Amino acid sequence: xxxxxxxxxxxxxxxxxxxxKERFADVAIEAFSLPQSAQLDPLxxxxxxxxxxxxxxxxxxxxxxxxxxxxxxxxxxxxxxVVVPKDHAIAKLDELTLAELAELAGESTTGYxxxxxxxxxxxxLVAAGVGPIIVPHSIARLHSxxxxxxxxxxxxxxxxxxxxxxxxxxTEHVEEFVGIVRGRTAQSSRGIAPETDANGKVLxxxxxxxxxxxxxxEASGKQKKPGQGKKxxxxxxxxxxxxxxxxxxxxxxxxxxx
Numbered sequence: 001x002x003x004x005x006x007x008x009x010x011x012x013x014x015x016x017x018x019x020x021k022e023r024f025a026d027v028a029i030e031a032f033s034l035p036q037s038a039q040l041d042p043l044x045x046x047x048x049x050x051x052x053x054x055x056x057x058x059x060x061x062x063x064x065x066x067x068x069x070x071x072x073x074x075x076x077x078x079x080x081x082v083v084v085p086k087d088h089a090i091a092k093l094d095e096l097t098l099a100e101l102a103e104l105a106g107e108s109t110t111g112y113x114x115x116x117x118x119x120x121x122x123x124x125l126v127a128a129g130v131g132p133i134i135v136p137h138s139i140a141r142l143h144s145x146x147x148x149x150x151x152x153x154x155x156x157x158x159x160x161x162x163x164x165x166x167x168x169x170x171t172e173h174v175e176e177f178v179g180i181v182r183g184r185t186a187q188s189s190r191g192i193a194p195e196t197d198a199n200g201k202v203l204x205x206x207x208x209x210x211x212x213x214x215x216x217x218e219a220s221g222k223q224k225k226p227g228q229g230k231k232x233x234x235x236x237x238x239x240x241x242x243x244x245x246x247x248x249x250x251x252x253x254x255x256x257x258x
Contacts (some may be wrong), residue, residue: 003173005031006042006053009119010078010138011161013057019180027173035118043166044068055165055174057181059136062164069167075181078136080156083126086149090132095152105132119143 042053084090108131112122123143136159140150
């Protein structure tokens with residue numbers, strides 16, 4: 001089995017993918033990036049088709065087709081930033097408002113919006129001095145360049161990142177991944193039970209390998225026999241006296257004072 005994850009550009013699912021691999025090493029996960037303009041396409045694709053995804057990390061708002069009924073859970077908000085050349089007047093500010101942006105940048109614009117398919121071209125236009133662009137901070141970081149800088153726009157609308165999947169395609173794998181993204185611990189995980197040791201601790205891959213090797217040894221008859229490895233004791237039930245010249249103490253028995 002494989003869980004297929006799509007994520008809109010700018011989103012970084014590395015932590016969640018790592019946790020998935022630690023908890024469910026027997027279930028592979030495939031992840032791929034998507035432009036915002038096509039972020040729902042993988043959910044519309046047939047399950048066996050290339051580009052299909054079971055679950056997608058999206059940027060709101062969504063333009064959902066009538067044929068697609070989604071479960072959508074917002075996760076976090078992204079600060080809006082304006083991207084300008086490093087020699088622009090805005091580059092000297094720590095942050096600014098939309099009014100200040102209009103005053104300093106005028107009517108110049110790249111003509112691009114955050115959901116456009118190729119923001120790399122937009123950044124080229126910004127660097128060429130055509131005009132600034134307002135994008136989520138994660139997008140500015142993704143397309144960062146040495147000749148550009150990004151400044152927060154304090155009163156610009158924030159964008160929100162969410163996790164989405166088709167209602168009629170809710171599987172145990174999808175529920176488990178949604179739980180990981182929302183911070184569910186291994187102990188509260190439901191559906192697919194991760195392997196644990198006798199104390200209930202989730203086994204890592206290394207621990208699983210050691211357990212498997214131990215099982216092989218035991219199956220081949222190489223396990224220790226009862227009592228093997230224990231120190232021999234004297235015939236009277238006491239350990240041999242390491243100092244023969246001195247009487248052997250027996251702390252367990254004390255004589256009565258007379």
